[in-house]
Amino acid sequence: MSTNDQLKQAIVDSVEHGAYPEPDISSAEVPSTLLPALLTDLQQARDEVKVSNIRSLSKDIAPDVDGWIAQAKKLQADIERSKATARDIVAQAEAGKQLKEKTHDAGNKVGLLEKEVAFNESLATTLELIRSSCRILDRADQAYVNNDLRTALDLTKQCDSSIAALSAVQDTRAVGLLQTRSSRFKANFLDKTTALAQSLLQCDIDARSVTIKGNVPEVPAVDLELIVDILTYLGGLDIYIRRLKRDIEFALINPRLSTKPGQHTVLQLDGACISVSDTSSKPDTIATLDDIWTALHFFSTHLPKSVCEPLSQKLLPSLFETLTYSWLDQTVPVQIEQMPVFQHILDRVSRLAEQIDALNWSNTVLLKDWVQNAPRTWLSKRRETALGAARSLLFSRLRDRKTVERVETQTVSKGDAIIGGTDIDEADDAWAADWEEDAPETKEVEIKKPVPTISDDDDDASAWDMDEDDTSVPTESAGTKASGEDAEEDDAADAWGWGDDEQVTEETSKPDSPKKAAKASTTKQPTSSGDRELTLRETYTVTAVPDGMLEIITQVVSDAEILTDPSYSGSPIGPAASALYTLPTFVLAMYRATASTAYGKLDSGNMLIYNDASRLADQIRSFVNKQAEKDATSTLPMHLRPSSRLRLDNDIKALETFAKRAYSAEMESQRTIIRDMLDGAQGFSNCNAEPFASACESAVSITEGRLRDVHKQWTPILSRSALLQSSASLLSTVLSKMIMEIEEIQDIGEEESKKLRQLCDKMSEVKDLFIQEHPQGGEASDMTGIYCPNWFKFQYLGELLESSLADIKYLWTEGELRLEFDADEVTDLIEALFSDSDYRRKAIADIRRS
Structure with missing residues (x-):
């Protein structure tokens, strides 16, 4: 409850109870702002009391109310005095504020004057620095003109220090001009x-x-x-x-x-x-x-x-x-x-x-x-020289060719199965006829790079970042990949004469087979045990590459052997000795990598690769063996001997594999050409009717000419045995295709059979390529049946085409027809050649039962 309300309530209570106590309403308790209102309220309350209780109040109370009113007036006077005092205080405060503002304005003016003074002083200092810098620059310029460069340098340093002191005003035009002048002076200086x-x-x-x-x-x-x-x-x-x-x-x-x-x-x-x-x-x-x-x-x-x-x-x-x-x-x-x-x-x-x-x-x-790095530098140069010589040799000496001889001596006993008879001369002839130059296999052999064993002796070589054994084999040509066809696999095997030994053994046991003659020059020497030593000699053509490669390799090994000698222990390139033994591998790898490109420009390049690579492998093998014999008496420690450091076995195998692949690629290429030519006969069906008759004659004639051309092309390159074997392999391909296509004909008429016999006889004329003259002037020998495994089958096929049923039956039961044909083949030919009859059925039944 507010004070005003309290006073009013007190007055009401006093009036009601008849008591008029004097309330304490001093200025200390009543706010000055409430006094006028309180006084008014008191007067109103008094008037109300007087009006309402005028009859009930006694006259004794009136003085008390007047006292209240007097006291209120007194209080009002105090309040007025307080207000006046407050107004005086406010007026004085306003006067102090104005004075303070005047003081602040005066202080600002003083500060501004101080800044103006400082600026003027700074400007004077700056102008003095500028003038001093200009004077120093003038003196420096004068010293520069007088060629007093030492003084000019000192003054230039002073000028730069003076200009550096003007960093605060460096953006001004005066300082900028001064800096420009200084820069020009220093540029001239x-x-x-x-x-x-x-x-x-x-x-x-x-x-x-x-x-x-x-x-x-x-x-x-x-x-x-x-x-x-x-x-x-x-x-x-x-x-x-x-x-x-x-x-x-x-x-x-x-x-x-x-x-x-x-x-x-x-x-x-x-x-x-x-x-x-x-x-x-x-x-x-x-x-x-x-x-x-x-x-x-x-x-x-x-x-x-x-x-x-x-x-x-x-x-x-x-x-x-x-x-x-x-x-x-x-x-x-x-x-x-x-x-x-x-x-x-x-x-x-x-x-x-x-x-x-x-x-x-x-x-x-x-x-x-x-x-x-002198040893490494020397080794790198030695390697570059060796590889450069190998590459140069490969591309420059292919035209230089020579005939070399291969000699092989073998001991054969009288009872050896390879002889197959009691007649010594005839057995020798048969053995010689069966002998062949080592021909590469056509089966694909996966060459895995061997993991070289690293010993303490190999550390020197490994320090030169060179592989000890690099037996990378060139990528196989497309012609050497397995075709998956049985006929092509048989042809590939025939290319290397696989099964020739068995063929010869069978032929020697046949009473009606043609006599076989020796195909190589032989020298017979009886031993104390009664056995015979046969020395077989053959010649073939190689280029100058194998001898040149061998010379490079032998020179490298010779250098390594010299450096291994104790007298070269202090040589600056002595540490490179062990690494030299890896260079032959690089040289041979270079040969294998570039031979296909170099030989590809020559006719029969693959056959030259076969001869060169085979001879190089033989030469390296012989060189390694001789080096091992030489090292057997060496005084060097075992780990320093060249034979223990040389690791050329894998390289020899790689060369032999490379030679085989080159030979196989050439043979497959020629077989493909021959098959394409023979495809012109269109399976020899209707060969007696035009235009099929002309197509068959043309295909056979072209194929025969191709065989003769290839034989002529290979004659000055290959050895006699390899030539006969390669030519016979191509002939075997032709004969196999002709036999297969003729056997597939379902109906062969009389005129057609005669025509087919003529075509077979035409193809058989190539047997003159396999005639071998007797070395002592005797009767020439026909080697066709020895080298061509299906030659006799083809001859029998020609006879069957014009034979009667009785002749065919006799050849089957009493002759050697069953050695070349099986019963199904013969019966199929009979069904194609003869019409159905009791006699044909009886002949077929007899053939199947026998």
Whole structure:
């Protein structure tokens, strides 16, 4: 309840109860703002009391109410005095505020005046600095004009310091103009200093000389050290050193290290001048290294250290690089005999590096690395030389051909199954007829790269990042892939004479078979046990490649053997000895990789590859065996002997496989051509009616001509046995196709059978290719049946085409027809040749039962 309400309630209570206590309404308890309202309320309450209780109040109460009113008026007067006092206080406060604002304004004016004073003082200082800088710049310019470069440098430094103090006002136009003037002065100063430097250190590219002077006559007080100080301060030293390095290279280094034909030069000293002069003879590497040291020592003596150090950092790397590639690498010898000279060069290079290090110049790492890598460098060059010689040989000596002889001696006993008879002469002839040159198998053999065993002795070779055994075999040609057809597999086997031994054995047991004659020159020598030694000789054609390859390999092994000798223990390339034994593998890999391309330009290139690769494999095998025999008496430790370090077995196998693949690829190519030609006969059906008759005759004639052409092409290349075997393999392909297609004809008339017999006889004319003259002038032998496994079957087929049923039955029961045909083949031919009858059925039944 508010105070006003309390007072009103007190008055009401007093009136109601007849008591009028005097309430305490001092100004301390009643807010001044409530007094007027309270007084009004009291007057209203009084009036109300008077009106409402006028009759009930006694006259005794009236003085008390008046007291209340008097007290209220007094209180109102106090309030008025308080208000007046408050107004005075407010007025005084407003006056203080105005005074404070005036004081603040006065303070601002004082601060502004202080800033103005400071600015004026700063402006005066700045203007003084600008004027001082201009005066210093003027003095520097005057010193520059008077060629007093030391004073000009000092004043330039002072001017830069003065201008640096103006960093706070560097964006002003006055300072900008000052900086521009300073930059122009320093640019002119730098140009003049650079010109003086070139006058002190003159590089005459046309005269190929460099002259260093102590001073310039026009400016005697200037020397190189002052020039370097000025260039360093002005930031032009690096540019000058780059230009100086370029001029020295053009004037001295490049002419002296040039290897152009007819340009032989040496360095000459004449006091403070070094120049390049021509000479009649080419200086050796030692003289070149001496000249390099002469030039470097000249610069270290006549140039201050402040020039030599940055110049060496830029000049030496390019100098050593040019020296290494133009001279040092070219002096690496290939021949072992030149090692002493190479050792002298290595010593001189090491000494040159030490001399440069004594000058406290850096960047001699390239020279030191070259000396340390000398064995690797020599080995790389030796390998490049060997591979380059192999490649050059392969592409340049293929036209050089020669006839070589292959000799093989075997001991055969009388009871040996290969002889197959009691007659010694006839048995020898049969054995010789069955002998063949080792021919490659046509079955695909997966060549797995062997994992070389690494021993302590191999560590040296592995250090050269070279594989010990690289037996990579060239990718198989498309013609050597298995076709999956039985006929082609049989043809591939026939290409190498598989089953020829069994064929010969069977033929020798036949009473009606043609007599077989020896196909190679034989020499018979009886032994003490009664056995016979037969020496078989054959000749064939090879190029100059195998002998050349063998010569390269033997030279590499010889070099490795020499380096292994204790006398070469101190040789700089001694550590490369063990790695040399891997080079033959690389040479042979190079041969296998490039032979197909090189031989592909020749007629019958694959057959030449077969001969060359086979001969090379034989030569390497013989060389390895001889080396092993030689090492048996060597005094070297076992792990240092060449025979223990050479690992050529896998390479020999790879060569043999390579030869087989080349032969197989050629045979498959020729078979494909022959089959395509024979396809022109269209299965020999209706061969007696045009136009089929002409097509059949043409196909057979073309195929026969192709066989003769290929035989003629191979005759000067292959040995006699390989020639007969290869030609017979192609003939066997032709005969197999003709037999198969004739047997597939369902109905063969009389005229058609005669025509087919004529075609068979036409194809049989190629037997003259297999006639072998007797070495002693005896009767010639027909070797067709020996080399062509289906020759007799084809002959029987020709006879069957014009035979009667009785003849066919007799040949089956009493002759040798069943040796070539099976019962189903014969019955199918009978059904195709003869019409159905009781006699045919009876003949077929007899054939099936027998």
